[in-house]
Amino acid sequence: MARVTGFGRSMNSGRLLAIGRWLRRRAENLAALMLATMFVCFILQIVFRYVLNYPVGWTEEVSTLMWIWGVLWGAVFVLDEKDEVRFDIIYSAVRERTRRVFAVVTGVALVAAYAVSLPGATSYVTFMKVERSAYLGVRMDYLYSIFILFSVGAIVRYGWLTWRAMRGRGPDVEPGSGSAL
Amino acid sequence: MNPFSPFALTLWTILILGLFGLPIGHSMIVGSIIYLLITGLDLGTAAEQLLNGMYNSYVLLAVPLFLFAAELMNISKMTDKLLRFCDMLVGRFRGGLGHINIAQSIIFAGMSGSAIADVAGTGRISIDMMTRNQRYTVSYAAAITAASAVIGPIIPPSIPMVLYALISDASIGYLFFGGIIPGLLMALAQMVINTAMAHRRGFPVEKPIPVREWPRITFAALPALLMPVILLGGIYGGVMTPTEAAAVAAAYAFLVAVILYRNVSAADTYGAVLASARSTASIGMLIAGALVFNYVVTIENIPEVVRNILSGYNLSPFAFLLWVNVILLVLGCLLEGSTIILVILPIFIPTAKALGIDLVHFGVVTVFNIMIGLITPPYGLLLFIVSAISGAPLRHVIRDTTPFVLAMIVALAIITFIPETVLWLPRLMGYKG
Numbered sequence: 001m002a003r004v005t006g007f008g009r010s011m012n013s014g015r016l017l018a019i020g021r022w023l024r025r026r027a028e029n030l031a032a033l034m035l036a037t038m039f040v041c042f043i044l045q046i047v048f049r050y051v052l053n054y055p056v057g058w059t060e061e062v063s064t065l066m067w068i069w070g071v072l073w074g075a076v077f078v079l080d081e082k083d084e085v086r087f088d089i090i091y092s093a094v095r096e097r098t099r100r101v102f103a104v105v106t107g108v109a110l111v112a113a114y115a116v117s118l119p120g121a122t123s124y125v126t127f128m129k130v131e132r133s134a135y136l137g138v139r140m141d142y143l144y145s146i147f148i149l150f151s152v153g154a155i156v157r158y159g160w161l162t163w164r165a166m167r168g169r170g171p172d173v174e175p176g177s178g179s180a181l
Numbered sequence: 182m183n184p185f186s187p188f189a190l191t192l193w194t195i196l197i198l199g200l201f202g203l204p205i206g207h208s209m210i211v212g213s214i215i216y217l218l219i220t221g222l223d224l225g226t227a228a229e230q231l232l233n234g235m236y237n238s239y240v241l242l243a244v245p246l247f248l249f250a251a252e253l254m255n256i257s258k259m260t261d262k263l264l265r266f267c268d269m270l271v272g273r274f275r276g277g278l279g280h281i282n283i284a285q286s287i288i289f290a291g292m293s294g295s296a297i298a299d300v301a302g303t304g305r306i307s308i309d310m311m312t313r314n315q316r317y318t319v320s321y322a323a324a325i326t327a328a329s330a331v332i333g334p335i336i337p338p339s340i341p342m343v344l345y346a347l348i349s350d351a352s353i354g355y356l357f358f359g360g361i362i363p364g365l366l367m368a369l370a371q372m373v374i375n376t377a378m379a380h381r382r383g384f385p386v387e388k389p390i391p392v393r394e395w396p397r398i399t400f401a402a403l404p405a406l407l408m409p410v411i412l413l414g415g416i417y418g419g420v421m422t423p424t425e426a427a428a429v430a431a432a433y434a435f436l437v438a439v440i441l442y443r444n445v446s447a448a449d450t451y452g453a454v455l456a457s458a459r460s461t462a463s464i465g466m467l468i469a470g471a472l473v474f475n476y477v478v479t480i481e482n483i484p485e486v487v488r489n490i491l492s493g494y495n496l497s498p499f500a501f502l503l504w505v506n507v508i509l510l511v512l513g514c515l516l517e518g519s520t521i522i523l524v525i526l527p528i529f530i531p532t533a534k535a536l537g538i539d540l541v542h543f544g545v546v547t548v549f550n551i552m553i554g555l556i557t558p559p560y561g562l563l564l565f566i567v568s569a570i571s572g573a574p575l576r577h578v579i580r581d582t583t584p585f586v587l588a589m590i591v592a593l594a595i596i597t598f599i600p601e602t603v604l605w606l607p608r609l610m611g612y613k614g
Binding site: 028031032034035036038039042043045046050060063064067068070071072073074075078079083084085086087088089090091099102103105106109110113114116117119120121122123124125127144147151154171181 | 194198199200201202203204205206207208210211214215217218223224225226227228229231232235236239241242245246249295296297334340341420421424425427428429431432451454455457458459460461462463464465466467468469515516517518519520552555559560562
């Protein structure tokens with residue numbers, strides 16, 4: 001059971017939650033903006049090619065970029081647990097206590113694997129500074145840096161989920177989570 | 182196979198993490214990192230495969246755009262007009278509302294590439310309509326709604342076919358055309374079941390709509406009816422690529438909603454954008470995981486190993502297709518569909534090729550099969566959704582869906598063993614397969 005240790009602390013955690021919610025909204029704004037940008041680029045591309053008879057390539061590059069960034073950004077900062085594509089037949093059938101054990105095992109495995117591969121990933125991304133994108137000439141290490149953000153974000157997110165499960169709060173479940181089919 | 186080989190350990194990891202509830206995309210990445218660790222390969226390879234794979238798979242951009250188009254169509258309330266139009270066409274037959282539900286799904290399928298978007302957008306309205314005054318049981322309404330939604334990704338556009346195009350290099354345009362007849366066949370199979378049920382259970386007929394009202398109703402539904410024509414016409418005419426068609430679909434839905442129906446607020450639009458961004462991240466994560474894992478599968482040369490094992494059995498193409506269908510139907514009961522397409526199908530494709538099976542035919546058959554998995558228990562995503570929106574207990578929904586599933590399997594057998602049902606239309610459009 002949570003112990004109330006004084007006014008100051010509960011106010012602090014209340015403020016933290018509020019900040020968390022605020023950040024979440026901004027992360028959502030960004031994800032929505034990325035998708036909207038991708039859409040607008042496509043429309044521009046079609047208009048340029050068929051209406052103005054002047055094909056452009058940069059739209060393709062920007063929309064591809066929005067796709068990568070949108071997915072990796074969204075996966076770590078926007079998705080709720082219920083949006084994730086997971087195999088939940090066993091997971092949703094077991095008792096809350098067992099599910100917490102599952103959350104700890106998977107969380108630790110993810111944090112460990114992502115942390116171990118982070119140096120390799122970073123050196124790959126920084127190595128890509130030698131290449132530039134075809135149309136806009138942007139350095140590829142900038143474009144690919146989202147992967148580092150994604151890895152660190154995933155480590156923090158799953159670290160937090162693991163910690164929460166150890167403290168006694170299991171993940172929320174809802175059968176039939178996430179898919180786009 | 183050695184149960185402790187690096188590849189086996191990778192599979193174990195993915196399996197255990199997956200069963201323990203880690204999202205499948207992350208499970209595949211973690212498993213692949215373990216493979217890289219054991220085999221001493223560069224750990225940056227995971228990042229490399231994921232980033233380059235996503236950067237170079239331009240066709241995949243159709244996925245978020247089709248999702249966005251479907252979201253926009255849902256907020257524009259085109260559905261109401263469509264339902265009225267379908268009532269006009271099939272309401273007069275016994276079990277009319279069931280037929281309306283199916284007909285509506287066919288038309289919606291021509292605009293959306295996702296079964297889940299279909300149910301999310303029109304499911305509640307269809308179920309409400311059927312259960313008003315207790316004319317149909319809630320579980321039957323839910324069952325037919327789930328079953329008919331499966332038509333969505335078979336009739337083009339289709340998100341799963343975009344995923345299949347990614348792994349097989351088959352042409353999306355021809356896959357789309359290949360899906361039309363099988364989709365209609367699926368609808369026909371469902372209508373047969375609905376007719377049989379209607380006679381057995383004494384379902385009502387709807388009051389026929391007077392002929393003088395037909396032009397007005399058709400006109401109101403016209404914007405929705407035109408969408409498939411624009412999409413397929415544009416792709417066939419070479420005016421746009423299937424990926425661009427997805428953007429055009431979204432733009433069209435937006436214009437119809439904003440200019441014609443004038444019932445969409447800025448908040449609705451933002452909601453639609455955000456919902457699509459969420460689904461994009463969720464399926465994109467799966468694709469990302471599959472890209473990394475498929476690299477491991479390629480290094481291990483698994484598709485070739487499978488091909489060699491299978492060639493030892495001297496399977497005929499038909500026997501192979503039969504086995505693949507059985508395996509996929511079983512997997513469809515347990516796994517989410519896009520996972521099957523991205524992870525399991527690549528293993529079969531070299532064998533299919535070696536046996537001379539046309540990859541467009543193979544794609545349509547396997548997607549058709551995997552979509553049936555959306556309504557087969559225990560893991561049938563659409564069953565969960567319709568049960569949640571209708572309030573009908575899951576087991577009742579499963580009971581009432583069963584006849585539909587069996588009829589759809591019959592339709593699957595037809596398109597599997599008569600390839601012309603799939604390939605006739607693409608060939609008419611110039612496909613040289």
